[in-house]
Amino acid sequence: MTMTRPRLRQGPRGGGNWLLLIPAIALLAIVLGVPLVENVVRSFQTPFGTTGVTFDNYVRIFTVPSTLTILLRTLIAAIIVTVVALVFGYPYAYLMTRVGPRARGLMLTIVLIPFWTSALARNFAWIILLGNHAPVQQFFAFFGNPNVVLYGTAGGVILAMSQVLLPFMVLPLYASLGGIDRRLLLAARGLGSSPLVAFWRIYWPLSRTGVASGLILVFTLACGFYVTPALVGSPQQSLVAQLLGQETNQLLDFAGAGALGTFILIVTLALVAWANRVGGSINAIGAVSVEGRK
Amino acid sequence: MTSLENIETRAVPAVRGPRRAQRPVDAVPAWLTIIGIIVALFLVLPTLIVIPMSFSESTTFQFPPVGFTWHLYSNFFTNPAWLQSLGNSVLVAALTAVVATLCGTAAALGLNRLHGRAANAIRTLLMIPLVTPAIVVATAVYITFLQWHLTGTLIGFVLAHTAISLPFVLVNVTAALGSLDPVLLRASTSLGAPPSRTFLRVTAPLISRGILTGAIFAFITSFDEVVIAVFIHSPTFQTLPVQMYNSVTSEIDPTISAASSLIVVVVTLAFLAPQVFRRKKKPALKSPAAATAP
Numbered sequence: 001m002t003m004t005r006p007r008l009r010q011g012p013r014g015g016g017n018w019l020l021l022i023p024a025i026a027l028l029a030i031v032l033g034v035p036l037v038e039n040v041v042r043s044f045q046t047p048f049g050t051t052g053v054t055f056d057n058y059v060r061i062f063t064v065p066s067t068l069t070i071l072l073r074t075l076i077a078a079i080i081v082t083v084v085a086l087v088f089g090y091p092y093a094y095l096m097t098r099v100g101p102r103a104r105g106l107m108l109t110i111v112l113i114p115f116w117t118s119a120l121a122r123n124f125a126w127i128i129l130l131g132n133h134a135p136v137q138q139f140f141a142f143f144g145n146p147n148v149v150l151y152g153t154a155g156g157v158i159l160a161m162s163q164v165l166l167p168f169m170v171l172p173l174y175a176s177l178g179g180i181d182r183r184l185l186l187a188a189r190g191l192g193s194s195p196l197v198a199f200w201r202i203y204w205p206l207s208r209t210g211v212a213s214g215l216i217l218v219f220t221l222a223c224g225f226y227v228t229p230a231l232v233g234s235p236q237q238s239l240v241a242q243l244l245g246q247e248t249n250q251l252l253d254f255a256g257a258g259a260l261g262t263f264i265l266i267v268t269l270a271l272v273a274w275a276n277r278v279g280g281s282i283n284a285i286g287a288v289s290v291e292g293r294k
Numbered sequence: 295m296t297s298l299e300n301i302e303t304r305a306v307p308a309v310r311g312p313r314r315a316q317r318p319v320d321a322v323p324a325w326l327t328i329i330g331i332i333v334a335l336f337l338v339l340p341t342l343i344v345i346p347m348s349f350s351e352s353t354t355f356q357f358p359p360v361g362f363t364w365h366l367y368s369n370f371f372t373n374p375a376w377l378q379s380l381g382n383s384v385l386v387a388a389l390t391a392v393v394a395t396l397c398g399t400a401a402a403l404g405l406n407r408l409h410g411r412a413a414n415a416i417r418t419l420l421m422i423p424l425v426t427p428a429i430v431v432a433t434a435v436y437i438t439f440l441q442w443h444l445t446g447t448l449i450g451f452v453l454a455h456t457a458i459s460l461p462f463v464l465v466n467v468t469a470a471l472g473s474l475d476p477v478l479l480r481a482s483t484s485l486g487a488p489p490s491r492t493f494l495r496v497t498a499p500l501i502s503r504g505i506l507t508g509a510i511f512a513f514i515t516s517f518d519e520v521v522i523a524v525f526i527h528s529p530t531f532q533t534l535p536v537q538m539y540n541s542v543t544s545e546i547d548p549t550i551s552a553a554s555s556l557i558v559v560v561v562t563l564a565f566l567a568p569q570v571f572r573r574k575k576k577p578a579l580k581s582p583a584a585a586t587a588p
Contacts, residue, residue: 020404023397024420024460031457032423035434042437088333095330098322109565110334117341117561118518120538121554125341127355127542134357135343163340166333217425224427226521231542241429248433249525257437261430272425276418 036265043258057259067243074240077158078222082169084162085218086211089169093210096170097177108174115167123231126160127151130232152234160232165221169214176210216275220268240264341558348551355548366552376549379537383517386448386533390455390516395509397456398463403497405464406471424461428521431458436525446528454526455516462515463508470504471497514561 044053061067096107114122129136130151136159140148150156180203188198226241233239238246244264247257348366350359370376405417423431435454436445444450474497482492520535527536534553541547 017404017407020400021416024401024464025416027393027397027453028420028423028457028460031435031453032426032431035431035438038438039430039434088336091326091329092333095322095326098326107330107334110337113562113565114337114341116514116518116565118520118535118538118554118557120518120520120535120550121344121557122341124538124542124550124554125343128343128347128357129340131355131357163336166337220425220427224429226427226429226432227539231539241427244429244433245525248436254437257433261433264427265430268425268427268430269422 039258040262041258042255043262045255045258057255058263060256061260061263070238070240070243073154073237074223077154077161077239078219080158081161081165081222082215082219084158085166085169086215088162089166089173089214090207090211093170093173093177096174097180097182111167111170111174114164115171119164119227120231122164123160123227126156126163126228126232130156130160151232152237154233154237154239157229157233157237157239161222161225161228164228165218165225168221169218172214172217173207173210176213177207180206213275216271220271220275224264224268344551344554344558347548348555350548350551353548354546355542355551366549367556369549370552370556373549376534376537376553379532379534382448382451382531383534386451386455387513387516389448389452390459391509391513393452394456394459394463394512395505398460398508398512399467399505401460402464402467402471406468420464421461423458428458428519432522432525435522439526445526446531448531450526451523451531451533454522455519456512458519458522459512459515462511463505466504466508466511467501468504470501474500 043057044055046052046054046056061071092107092111096104099107128134130149131137132149132151136150136156137146137148140146150159184202184206185198188202189195193201224241225239226245229239229242230245233242235242235246240260241264244257244260247253247260346359347355347357349362349364351361351363351365352359401420405413405420431454439445439450439454442450444453478496478500479492482496483489487495518535519533520539523533523536524539527533532540538550538553541550
């Protein structure tokens with residue numbers, strides 16, 4: 001069986017399988033590969049396109065004070081968004097593994113609908129919510145702070161991003177928590193440990209791969225997120241994605257944009273590679289979103 | 295899964311004695327259910343605010359909606375700028391779905407039968423568009439497409455959207471191929487069918503659901519895509535998300551409320567429809583499994 005199966009599945013022409021890959025690889029190479037490589041090449045050129053290699057564009061990322069401020073603000077925003085998503089997403093994903101199939105289907109739908117609803121519709125909703133006299137302000141006024149205006153601030157961007165990116169935390173977490181054998185937890189309880197200790201010593205360590213992939217996925221997305229800061233935020237409190245857009249669109253500093261883009265890409269891919277090693281977040285997202293449609 | 299949980303909750307208290315038997319030892323605590331409901335509301339409620347806003351008579355995005363009018367909807371379906379953007383979006387998304395499904399399905403079929411380090415590397419490489427920050431792709435593709443004169447063209451939009459939709463087709467078709475019983479393929483081959491016939495008569499019908507799901511994912515991905523579209527659009531060719539983006543950033547056009555509401559309603563219905571159908575089928579599907587589990 002094991003001897004014959006690979007041969008038969010491979011078919012009579014083994015090389016034919018590689019030919020099937022050509023359209024996809026060619027398309028990605030031309031549409032994404034070429035622009036990204038050109039981006040890297042540009043990042044080592046001087047802004048005026050004279051010949052020679054320079055590292056100036058990279059040096060500028062870490063020496064220009066305004067850029068450094070934006071990088072730091074992005075880092076802090078991404079950390080807060082990631083922590084909020086974990087605090088909200090973990091109990092939700094855990095509850096999904098505990099309820100009956102019908103409630104689980106409903107909870108999965110609740111996560112997947114925003115996952116597939118236009119990002120613009122959801123961010124537009126936050127523009128309304130964060131405005132003057134809008135629900136968020138009324139919420140703070142209820143607690144005695146009537147003058148909180150989050151529209152155009154980093155705080156508003158963080159609040160909106162936490163909601164927009166929450167599904168990306170729940171989905172990998174649910175994939176991971178669903179695979180934990182709850183009888184281990186019951187065994188710990190049966191042997192006399194309290195619910196909290198049983199959770200901390202048994203359940204949490206088993207869920208760490210899902211937590212790690214969810215954390216890294218949300219953090220990565222938050223670092224490079226463009227729509228929410230561009231719509232809900234303001235140029236005065238911009239995040240790094242807005243800066244990259246500005247350099248490309250308005251300042252036409254293609255060399256600087258090349259360096260900044262390459263920097264963001266390298267950080268992202270490094271984090272994703274790490275996530276893949278600990279938990280396989282890319283496949284978790286794919287698998288769960290497929291399951292939701294079955 | 296459910297039958298196992300039932301056994302646990304019934305069996306464990308019996309060992310624990312009569313006092314504990316009143317309350318199942320592994321019950322979901324009430325506070326967790328409450329947190330779950332709060333998170334569910336946080337996921338769903340904010341976006342729904344676009345619906346009351348879409349009937350407002352106000353010409354700004356100011357929160358409490360004023361009066362009641364269908365004006366924004368009639369503007370959405372009569373204003374050429376909105377209609378044309380909608381038409382472009384549908385056209386781009388449909389073409390993207392076709393191209394991405396063809397390339398992605400071919401790649402999934404090839405990869406399914408390939409093993410080894412090279413195949414694994416390509417598998418990872420094809421998933422990279424899923425995790426590359428949209429703004430990095432958008433800025434790089436924009437500068438390259440400027441040189442290729444592809445900005446503001448149908449083919450430019452389709453190429454860029456196909457590249458980012460490929461992973462979704464790949465994931466769905468790969469999942470369908472994974473659940474395909476290789477014995478069926480062997481049976482077909484041993485009965486004398488050539489590979490092409492085996493594919494058309496056995497493989498294709500069995501994975502058609504995965505292919506269709508992949509095509510739907512590609513369509514939605516393209517239809518929703520904002521960031522690349524904002525960069526590569528031109529005044530003469532833009533998609534619906536670009537029109538929505540501009541109606542917030544450059545012109546204050548409340549028609550976006552109507553557009554957002556329509557998207558939210560359509561996506562929600564698309565998700566709830568299969569849920570309703572699935573529920574009707576459930577008892578028939580579940581009874582044999584429930585009978586064999588204990």
